[in-house]
Amino acid sequence: MNRRYFRLLILAIPVMVVWLLGSLPTGVFAAPKGSAVVAVPDLGKQPTDPHYETGIGEWPLQQALNSQLVYLDPDGKLKPGLALSWEVGSDQLTWTFRLRKGAKFHSGNPVTAQDWVYSFYKVVKDERCGPGRASGMRDIYEKVWAEDDYTLKVKTKKPYSTMIAVQSIGGASLLPMVVDSKYIEKVGDAAFKEKPSLPGPYKLVKNVIGEYVMLEAFEDHWQVPYTKKLKLVIVPESTTRMLMLKTGEVDAITHVSGPAIPETKAIPGIRTISGKEAEILEMVLPDFYNKDEPSPLHNKRVRQALAYSIDREALCKKLYYGEAVPQTVPSSTSWMIGGDPTIPGYPYDLEKAKKLLAEAGYPKGFDITITAVPSRMDAAMAVTGYWKAIGLNVNLKEVEMGTYLREAPAKKLKGMFLTNVPTMPPDAGIRFSDYYLGPGQMWGFCQDPVTNKKVVEMIGTMDQDKRIKLLKELSKHMREELPSRIPLVVRNAVYAVGPKVADFVPGRGAAWSYPHLLKMKD
Numbered sequence: 001m002n003r004r005y006f007r008l009l010i011l012a013i014p015v016m017v018v019w020l021l022g023s024l025p026t027g028v029f030a031a032p033k034g035s036a037v038v039a040v041p042d043l044g045k046q047p048t049d050p051h052y053e054t055g056i057g058e059w060p061l062q063q064a065l066n067s068q069l070v071y072l073d074p075d076g077k078l079k080p081g082l083a084l085s086w087e088v089g090s091d092q093l094t095w096t097f098r099l100r101k102g103a104k105f106h107s108g109n110p111v112t113a114q115d116w117v118y119s120f121y122k123v124v125k126d127e128r129c130g131p132g133r134a135s136g137m138r139d140i141y142e143k144v145w146a147e148d149d150y151t152l153k154v155k156t157k158k159p160y161s162t163m164i165a166v167q168s169i170g171g172a173s174l175l176p177m178v179v180d181s182k183y184i185e186k187v188g189d190a191a192f193k194e195k196p197s198l199p200g201p202y203k204l205v206k207n208v209i210g211e212y213v214m215l216e217a218f219e220d221h222w223q224v225p226y227t228k229k230l231k232l233v234i235v236p237e238s239t240t241r242m243l244m245l246k247t248g249e250v251d252a253i254t255h256v257s258g259p260a261i262p263e264t265k266a267i268p269g270i271r272t273i274s275g276k277e278a279e280i281l282e283m284v285l286p287d288f289y290n291k292d293e294p295s296p297l298h299n300k301r302v303r304q305a306l307a308y309s310i311d312r313e314a315l316c317k318k319l320y321y322g323e324a325v326p327q328t329v330p331s332s333t334s335w336m337i338g339g340d341p342t343i344p345g346y347p348y349d350l351e352k353a354k355k356l357l358a359e360a361g362y363p364k365g366f367d368i369t370i371t372a373v374p375s376r377m378d379a380a381m382a383v384t385g386y387w388k389a390i391g392l393n394v395n396l397k398e399v400e401m402g403t404y405l406r407e408a409p410a411k412k413l414k415g416m417f418l419t420n421v422p423t424m425p426p427d428a429g430i431r432f433s434d435y436y437l438g439p440g441q442m443w444g445f446c447q448d449p450v451t452n453k454k455v456v457e458m459i460g461t462m463d464q465d466k467r468i469k470l471l472k473e474l475s476k477h478m479r480e481e482l483p484s485r486i487p488l489v490v491r492n493a494v495y496a497v498g499p500k501v502a503d504f505v506p507g508r509g510a511a512w513s514y515p516h517l518l519k520m521k522d
Helices: 003-023 056-065 113-124 133-140 181-187 189-194 238-246 260-265 300-308 312-319 350-359 374-388 401-407 428-435 449-459 464-481
Strands: 033-040 070-072 078-080 083-088 094-099 141-148 151-156 202-208 212-217 227-234 271-284 324-326 367-372 393-398 416-422 485-497 501-503
Touching: 033 056, 033 238, 056 202, 056 212, 056 227, 078 083, 113 133, 113 141, 113 151, 113 181, 133 141, 181 189, 238 260, 238 485, 260 271, 271 374, 300 350, 300 485, 312 324, 312 374, 312 485, 367 374, 374 393, 374 416, 374 485, 428 449, 428 464, 449 464
Parallel strands: 033 227, 367 393, 367 416
Antiparallel strands: 070 078, 083 094, 094 151, 141 151, 202 212, 212 227, 271 416, 271 485, 324 485
């Protein structure tokens, strides 16, 4: 062989290997086997069409049936999903996604850029596709088109620095999860919902609303699951879930909390597994949204007094049994992109809290209402006790989740309400852009022009180093001003598994996101 061509061949081998590996599945290579049953408190409305997903309760089902352009690995790092690479053009508006060749829908049809275009325009024309999703996407995206079968182009209306990170989660800012357009056109919408064709690691076998979902591994997926058959059974009562795990009726349970945490750890043959710092718990101040209506919460000293009066260390130990850490900055954590571990939290200081209230003109406190759903009442009661200790007359009101989901985003709640905030993806900019952009946001209650302007500047900054600098400055501002939210704790997501489970990966998020990594013992 000619020596020159031989050298070229040797140089080309690493490139060929990288190309080949990029085309191969990145999941489990062995065929899936066995079966598992996982008990969850709810699965929302159990939609089989991902465009009608409405809440985090549905997330385990959606993660089983679907795949996204990018995904978060169990350590919270962004990884290529249905897109192998991406880049933004010189205009800072036009994004190019190079799609994974060989990815398939459950029907066997290939996943193409045309399917993404179909999915996008299906959602933007239908306001039923999740709360605020259609209007949210219309606000962000100018157009979506296919350059060829495996090149997707997306143009935003303004520079959008969190573009890639938001593709790993649900919500109004996400490009819609892709559906099989050729299959839908062939069978129709009704048949698609009964037997969907999606690109996830599991395909639907049976969906009984309010009871269970039966799934089977999709062996042509690029991340082949370990377990062949997976059943998600809905068990709202935590004590019933625990009893089913002890008797072997189920193999794993989610949402272990409160006194059940130490009780579970003491059961022989049962293991608890924690998804670290999965969910932020904080107090939202809807009065901050209505600047024209008088409220003590408009005064920064009052907000700081409320923050100083909470013993977060005690909450972590006594309420969450060590499965939580104190929160320092509203809607963020120190380990997120743009987070700042040097920012101190609010220490527990009753005297300082009382002094700040007096300086603000409320030496005897004031009347306030706190609203919470049943699952957050324990934390709401604890906070109520702290605020009564500094003179507040607190009216604690419990509402059902349905009422909360209607009234809170509609800005109908007064005083304060307790909420949870996902920590995934780990980018402080996403949470700040979700809650502090100003009027018009579903879950945003911040009508402070200074804060709003800082967040807008951060979103439009495409240079990552500059954006992180702005995020750190924003974190300091949020900690000092507390514009519309008061930090409480960051909770772990606690799961329990039985003796048949070899491996259960919780990830770092509020909902179970890795059903394909559930592995049973032989």
